[in-house]
Amino acid sequence: MFKVTEVMISEEQLAAKVSELAKQIEKDFQGEELLVVGILKGASVFVADLIRKINLDVNIDFMSVSSYGNSTESSGTVKILKDLDVNIEGKNVLIVEDIIDSGLTLSNLVAALETRNPKSLKLCTLLDKPQRRKANIFVDYVGFVIEDKFIVGYGIDYAEKYRNLPYIGIVGQE
Numbered sequence: 001m002f003k004v005t006e007v008m009i010s011e012e013q014l015a016a017k018v019s020e021l022a023k024q025i026e027k028d029f030q031g032e033e034l035l036v037v038g039i040l041k042g043a044s045v046f047v048a049d050l051i052r053k054i055n056l057d058v059n060i061d062f063m064s065v066s067s068y069g070n071s072t073e074s075s076g077t078v079k080i081l082k083d084l085d086v087n088i089e090g091k092n093v094l095i096v097e098d099i100i101d102s103g104l105t106l107s108n109l110v111a112a113l114e115t116r117n118p119k120s121l122k123l124c125t126l127l128d129k130p131q132r133r134k135a136n137i138f139v140d141y142v143g144f145v146i147e148d149k150f151i152v153g154y155g156i157d158y159a160e161k162y163r164n165l166p167y168i169g170i171v172g173q174e
């Protein structure tokens with residue numbers, strides 16, 4: 001039976017990091033407009049907290065993409081299940097993810113969005129698991145670099161469960 005066996009990142013630590021990331025983003029985009037794009041469903045909680053700490057002219061949108069079929073393929077195309085509502089040509093775009101693992105989702109998504117000619121395209125992730133990386137991507141804003149443990153909470157699921165936990169927990173065998 002799988003259960004959440006340990007807290008990896010507390011609610012307080014998450015809140016402090018979200019504020020810190022928001023301040024960096026605010027500084028980098030002073031005087032600019034910003035389109036924040038949350039990747040469903042995992043990033044929904046993080047993006048909701050993050051935008052409320054960014055004191056800039058911010059618009060938000062969401063995308064839903066399917067997981068890559070073949071995990072050994074790093075240059076495939078991402079299947080877009082829900083596209084952006086707006087045209088990003090000439091806009092500053094910040095993609096917000098909950099976690100980067102192999103990096104395949106994000107690298108394929110970046111390749112797809114670059115063809116639409118945004119003014120800038122930056123990446124933000126709450127969690128980064130570099131040990132599992134298969135695609136080489138540069139991430140502009142990283143919350144926490146974590147070890148290779150299966151985690152849940154704060155939007156992140158295990159079989160669609162635990163997204164509503166207010167902290168990041170480790171899933172283990174009971």
Ligand SMILES: O=P(O)(O)OC[C@H]1O[C@H](OP(=O)(O)OP(=O)(O)O)[C@H](O)[C@@H]1O
Nearest residue numbers: 040041042067099100101102103104105
């Ligand atoms: O770096 P990668 O190995 O590509 O993995 C990261 C992706 O996996 C998770 O999404 P998931 O497909 O589980 O969908 P969800 O956000 O709806 O839970 C996460 O939200 C990232 O989008």
Ligand code: HPA
Nearest residue numbers: 101149150151152156157
């Ligand atoms: O550790 C994880 N937990 C849940 N979903 C994930 N998707 C990539 N890594 C993870």
